[in-house]
Amino acid sequence: MRQIAYTCLACILFIPSAAQPAAAEGLRAGAAKVVITPDVHAATVYLAGYGQNRVATGVHDDLYARCLALEAGADTVEVCAADLIGLFYDDVLKIREMVKNQAPQVNHLIVASTHDHEGPDTMGLWGPSPLQSGIDEKYMALLRERIAQAAVDAARSMQPAHLTLGRDDHPLLAMLQSDSRPPFVKDPYLFVMHLVSDSSGQTIADLINWSDHPETLGGKNTEITADYPHWLCQYVESHSGGTAIFVNGSIGGLLSSNGPSVALQDPETGAVAADNTWRKAELFGDTIGQLAERAVKGGEAVKVDSLDFRGAVIFVPLHNDRFRVAGANGVFGGRKPLYTDGRIDPSVAEKDIPGMGEMKLSTGHDVQTEVSYIRLLAAGRLTAEIVTVPGEVYPELVNGGITRYPGADYPDAPFEPAIREHLASRYQFIFGLANDELGYIIPKAEYDDQPPWLLNRKERWYGEINSAGPDVAGVVTNALVGLIDRR
Numbered sequence: 001m002r003q004i005a006y007t008c009l010a011c012i013l014f015i016p017s018a019a020q021p022a023a024a025e026g027l028r029a030g031a032a033k034v035v036i037t038p039d040v041h042a043a044t045v046y047l048a049g050y051g052q053n054r055v056a057t058g059v060h061d062d063l064y065a066r067c068l069a070l071e072a073g074a075d076t077v078e079v080c081a082a083d084l085i086g087l088f089y090d091d092v093l094k095i096r097e098m099v100k101n102q103a104p105q106v107n108h109l110i111v112a113s114t115h116d117h118e119g120p121d122t123m124g125l126w127g128p129s130p131l132q133s134g135i136d137e138k139y140m141a142l143l144r145e146r147i148a149q150a151a152v153d154a155a156r157s158m159q160p161a162h163l164t165l166g167r168d169d170h171p172l173l174a175m176l177q178s179d180s181r182p183p184f185v186k187d188p189y190l191f192v193m194h195l196v197s198d199s200s201g202q203t204i205a206d207l208i209n210w211s212d213h214p215e216t217l218g219g220k221n222t223e224i225t226a227d228y229p230h231w232l233c234q235y236v237e238s239h240s241g242g243t244a245i246f247v248n249g250s251i252g253g254l255l256s257s258n259g260p261s262v263a264l265q266d267p268e269t270g271a272v273a274a275d276n277t278w279r280k281a282e283l284f285g286d287t288i289g290q291l292a293e294r295a296v297k298g299g300e301a302v303k304v305d306s307l308d309f310r311g312a313v314i315f316v317p318l319h320n321d322r323f324r325v326a327g328a329n330g331v332f333g334g335r336k337p338l339y340t341d342g343r344i345d346p347s348v349a350e351k352d353i354p355g356m357g358e359m360k361l362s363t364g365h366d367v368q369t370e371v372s373y374i375r376l377l378a379a380g381r382l383t384a385e386i387v388t389v390p391g392e393v394y395p396e397l398v399n400g401g402i403t404r405y406p407g408a409d410y411p412d413a414p415f416e417p418a419i420r421e422h423l424a425s426r427y428q429f430i431f432g433l434a435n436d437e438l439g440y441i442i443p444k445a446e447y448d449d450q451p452p453w454l455l456n457r458k459e460r461w462y463g464e465i466n467s468a469g470p471d472v473a474g475v476v477t478n479a480l481v482g483l484i485d486r487r
């Protein structure tokens with residue numbers, strides 16, 4: 001299996017750019033948002049994240065899908081971010097079909113999830129029991145319709161606009177990210193796109209890209225909320241006008257808004273806001289909102305006149321038997337079919353799974369997913385880049401710093417390329433959980449699914465249980481570098 005990660009560039013299918021008639025010069029932008037909160041009274045809503053069978057009892061604040069459409073030259077690239085734990089590629093492809101019918105000018109649609117841990121189960125893993133799906137298909141159909149609607153609304157509202165790019169990379173930003181696993185590499189970079197209408201001078205949108213698990217409310221809360229992104233977007237919208245779109249980044253490892261090391265002082269009481277409280281989520285969202293505002297104030301106006309989109313469909317080897325069992329037992333609701341040699345492989349087998357007994361599991365080799373790389377150009381000059389990653393990437397795969405520890409399952413595994421080493425602009429947006437959610441994307445040299453555990457710890461580290469396997473990182477990062485380095 002090992003060689004696959006580094007030869008799989010050969011199995012990439014490049015996604016062609018659909019030919020579009022040349023549009024007006026300069027940049028056009030549009031934004032829209034739509035509520036995607038499930039009705040907790042109409043059906044049982046299983047909350048995603050933490051343990052199974054956490055049933056929603058109410059709604060604290062609405063969940064949204066928020067979209068930004070950008071057109072320059074012949075291309076329209078649109079990104080939608082939804083307050084969800086994750087959305088599989090299967091649903092993203094259906095949303096794209098719907099958008100294509102209503103807004104054919106959108107030739108590249110990215111659908112990302114904020115990784116909200118206080119919203120409905122859209123992946124199936126948090127139902128009443130491990131073999132019972134938490135997905136409500138009626139809600140999923142409505143969800144796809146709503147996200148598509150927001151995407152269409154954003155595209156139809158596009159107007160001539162100017163862009164300011166903002167960035168904050170103060171090391172103190174890392175103090176807002178708790179990290180539970182060595183190496184303690186974080187991704188403290190915050191990037192903002194601020195779009196203003198040429199004609200009215202009003203803000204159209206602010207897109208904020210930052211890395212942290214939205215899990216401030218913890219696993220005991222049963223009220224639906226978007227977590228800190230709710231307050232972040234509320235802060236930015238009330239200060240800047242327009243629509244705020246939050247896109248999460250490199251959150252593997254795992255970077256979290258929760259944990260005592262993320263100490264936010266409540267200005268009203270002078271005390272540090274406690275974990276699992278609404279107040280901490282509010283202070284957290286407001287803080288990131290203020291940082292985004294500051295980044296725009298110190299930002300750089302750029303005259304983007306073309307977009308260069310590069311995408312690839314890739315096949316990632318699946319090793320995690322838990323996901324194979326889930327797939328074979330309908331937990332994903334027919335999503336995430338497995339592939340062998342690039343073709344759907346529906347075969348199943350019985351196997352004794354430790355802790356689960358004799359189980360039915362899918363036996364295909366790979367999952368299909370997608371990566372992309374987008375360049376924003378001004379008179380041929382590279383001004384900003386967007387990288388989309390189909391899961392929760394460990395920050396060391398983005399920033400460098402993969403480390404060998406005793407206990408690793410693949411002690412001699414070569415290091416994957418660090419994504420930012422291949423990026424060349426000052427504004428390097430990393431869109432995590434984009435177009436898919438493959439779980440943790442872990443450097444192979446740090447992968448540890450078998451004892452002894454890394455650094456001779458007594459129990460296993462958290463991570464591998466929610467990862468597709470040790471070869472995901474190699475396939476994803478090499479595919480991305482292949483797109484980035486293409487000239």
Ligand SMILES: [Zn+2]
Binds near residue numbers: 392
């Ligand atoms: Zn996560």
